[in-house]
Amino acid sequence: MNLTEQQLDEIAALRAREAPTRRATVPALEELLYQPLPVLDHGFVRVIDYMGDDAAIVQAARVSYGAGTRKVSEDAALIRYLMRHRHTTPFEMCEIKYHVRLPIFVARQWIRHRTANVNEISARYSILDREFYLPAPEALAAQSTTNRQGRGAVLEGEQAARVLDVLREDALRCHDHYRDLLEPHDAAPGLARELARMNLTLNTYTQWYWKCDLHNLLHFLALRCEAHAQYEIRVYAERMLETVQAWVPATYAAFRDCRLGAVTFTAPMLAVLRRMLAGQTVTQPDSGLGKREWAEMLAALGQTLPD
Amino acid sequence: MNLTEQQLDEIAALRAREAPTRRATVPALEELLYQPLPVLDHGFVRVIDYMGDDAAIVQAARVSYGAGTRKVSEDAALIRYLMRHRHTTPFEMCEIKYHVRLPIFVARQWIRHRTANVNEISARYSILDREFYLPAPEALAAQSTTNRQGRGAVLEGEQAARVLDVLREDALRCHDHYRDLLEPHDAAPGLARELARMNLTLNTYTQWYWKCDLHNLLHFLALRCEAHAQYEIRVYAERMLETVQAWVPATYAAFRDCRLGAVTFTAPMLAVLRRMLAGQTVTQPDSGLGKREWAEMLAALGQTLPD
């Protein structure tokens, strides 16, 4: 993550300003405000603004005239109850805004979450920086042999070097040509920016402002912190989860227990579970579950598949 | 608008608290924060929280590292340009949260705006207060004779008194019966709250927390500040427009000029306009416009219909 002097100065200027407010304020998140939190090789997440705190969720759930909170422990219990029973609207009463730098192929996954507000830098208007994502050694993985959309073993040695060389050289060449296309040649003017950008590779970094309410942010994080999410978006989600922990600790704790660490059992799984608890031995063939659903259930119970 | 001692104390407590923040802060809106602004006979609008200011719109439009603003006049010009050309996403980067007390029939119109977050007091859980809306004399209007969904002349004298008597007595009786249905009688328990509420009239007051981004708020206000909006929702919209003026003055000025005071001319209207500007006399029959569209065009030009 390399920022220019000017960018660092602008960030420092924002962090230096301070004003009194009557609004709900969270010191732990104020501490993080505007700071670029590094992600991947050149990406970052910055919290730009926020509205509300744990107490604002309680206040909205109670439609109260005042702060709405009672004891901290009671508030936390209410928040956990709301989370467990998917009473989602009070969580929508908090809002957060990020500035994110991310590779275009990650941005294309991310934007599928529609309930957010987005302002992306426009390559019709601006020229994109010469920065692109190259996987770190531990992230350079082979195609999974068991999961059509997953990763397998990490590539190593010459194979890894060869892959990185290709990615680096193609990205560099494409960006250099992009810049060249934009330049006037002889008497002729440069290519329109909105056309030249098509020569960039999908690992080029873009940036956006992204704003979301807490409920929809948690939905995003539940999907993107999950083990099956692509590594390159998961690391963004994990960074953002840290900011959620600083911002709304009671909500974070409930989310960790009731969403991230929770498992949904289907009706046939529940039937199997009851038989198991009654002391029966159940095997996949007599479980009524398909092989995949059976394996998912065992995994949820922390059991490994018998040979 | 009558609040209890406890409610007033809770509001005062919120207004008394103050904390330093690095976030964008608007003193004029801080001044209004938490205050109930009266609407109708028992309703109010209270600003509970906000995120962003005029500069935050500029900052997002520029996807900047710092505040993004230049000179105040340049920022205002950019905001006006964005407003005029319906570049709406930067306005979505500001957010505001209200606590509103309003009659149920107004709430039913309001909730049709779907791009907002809402927590309404639940009459399954709570008992609704004995407060209902009765029109002030100047709002007690007859059915319009020309507009199927509009109002005509104000009712007066005995007619007005009779109408108000009916509205008041029915609302009171229904609420008294509602309270009575909830009470145990002899050995029998009271009716379930979720059922008893069906006996209330549509002018009963409800309350909600309502949160919206600035773009969608302006869309709501454009529709509900308009002359054809029902008076009872328009007065809420007008109150909220005052809070927008305090919050984001440059946006407010652009909105007033480019949305509230603007008129859209259809293609055939434009053809007529060009003929008029070329000095031709155009009449409805040779305008190519239907009578209604013709009248709308004249009204937009500040001309009255010829006899």
Next chain:
Amino acid sequence: MNLTEQQLDEIAALRAREAPTRRATVPALEELLYQPLPVLDHGFVRVIDYMGDDAAIVQAARVSYGAGTRKVSEDAALIRYLMRHRHTTPFEMCEIKYHVRLPIFVARQWIRHRTANVNEISARYSILDREFYLPAPEALAAQSTTNRQGRGAVLEGEQAARVLDVLREDALRCHDHYRDLLEPHDAAPGLARELARMNLTLNTYTQWYWKCDLHNLLHFLALRCEAHAQYEIRVYAERMLETVQAWVPATYAAFRDCRLGAVTFTAPMLAVLRRMLAGQTVTQPDSGLGKREWAEMLAALGQTLPD
């Protein structure tokens, strides 16, 4: 449910028309098309139109040029997989439109689901019919003593009769006055419709066209078919669930197993479950769960609370 001769004729005319189409067509749903399916005393649900079928979900998931389907059993397995793993977007590719007559207090709950399209009859424009909901004897319940927003025992005998009398008389009187307010008296014109409506009670029936994609419909049904949903909205959801079964049987089967009949275990519940499966005896005090969460877990496992 009483429809006029004219309404019945209009429905019959729609059902009599038939045209050839190249679109995906579902005979079982065609059979139901336009028919009013009765709900409560005067309400109904009518399927007005639909787009797509089970195969359309598969087609979209595969982004295919043709129908996208393989064998029926493979399609059903894919749909079940999508449902279990909350891959929701393919279900959004089907759409259904209903015409619903429902009490206003039910409409107020229903409208909270924002991801749908709605056209409601306007009481600013039209005069509402003299029809209102009165609970059937088995639905006339007392307030629950254990659940602040639930029902307890059914009311009976005199108590029930008294409650029904109040509800009926207040609704009738309010509607009669509503009609009277609308009428001219002596020389004076009638009250504006948009004002007169405020005199109606919340059990008055309204109507709307309501259109929704299948994913959001299932979300609505999951919440409203649930045991804690208010009876008066649950019966609508159950009727609609029947139409889903006729329309997309494979999706319905997956929904029943993986959503309606499924239970989510929180992380601490899962820890308890693993201890139980390992043969340990676990009690609430040493479970790490609160009393409420403990009771929810036992219920999910089909076990009753020990005394």
Next chain:
Amino acid sequence: MNLTEQQLDEIAALRAREAPTRRATVPALEELLYQPLPVLDHGFVRVIDYMGDDAAIVQAARVSYGAGTRKVSEDAALIRYLMRHRHTTPFEMCEIKYHVRLPIFVARQWIRHRTANVNEISARYSILDREFYLPAPEALAAQSTTNRQGRGAVLEGEQAARVLDVLREDALRCHDHYRDLLEPHDAAPGLARELARMNLTLNTYTQWYWKCDLHNLLHFLALRCEAHAQYEIRVYAERMLETVQAWVPATYAAFRDCRLGAVTFTAPMLAVLRRMLAGQTVTQPDSGLGKREWAEMLAALGQTLPD
């Protein structure tokens, strides 16, 4: 636009199937159903399904039991009235589904419209075809010298050839490397698909199913058929507009007059207009308008800027 034999067969099979339906049916759109309508060099738009017609808009606006229509001319007048006054909800009652092949940089603009349903082909799961967009000679334009995000003169001769060579070669090389990265080499497995895709350029074609209601589709078309929209997305919008004309001709006519061909005058523009109509000569300096707003007003009136 080159489709495989198998794709053409699948499309033919869909077009050959026919079933009777009671639903609203539009023969002119049935005729287009499933056909790929060519856009750009390798893209297309195909209508996959639709719900409703012009009459369905009227039916929903009237919340009717039957078809809701009266005379065709009355329906068209109502639709035009709804369009002119932005009564948008009845238009939401129609729905259409497309299959689209489009360059990734176009997809990135398109996806910004959030109120639609999307299933895109996944490059984590599938290997993308070796097809990419290269501008036709007349679309190969220089950067505008007056508009930071627009195009100027068309490039010609050697300059054009050079640009096309760069775009073609880089796209080909990147795609060839992409395919090579996916292959096993010696003993080592190929790179994961989700990583290899980052080597593709932004003019690579992708595909998606995209479904939208008529109101939001028209909003999309109004923005993307506009002169300032980038050419490469505008040609998609124009193709889709043709399908709208076949589908809902009365809505199309109203849209053309009241949205596409309409102009919004700001309050200060209206003041100028009134002065002009009163016979005054108004110049920019005494108009109260900025230079840009003044130029926009003249353009709307079909007048050119005086020297």
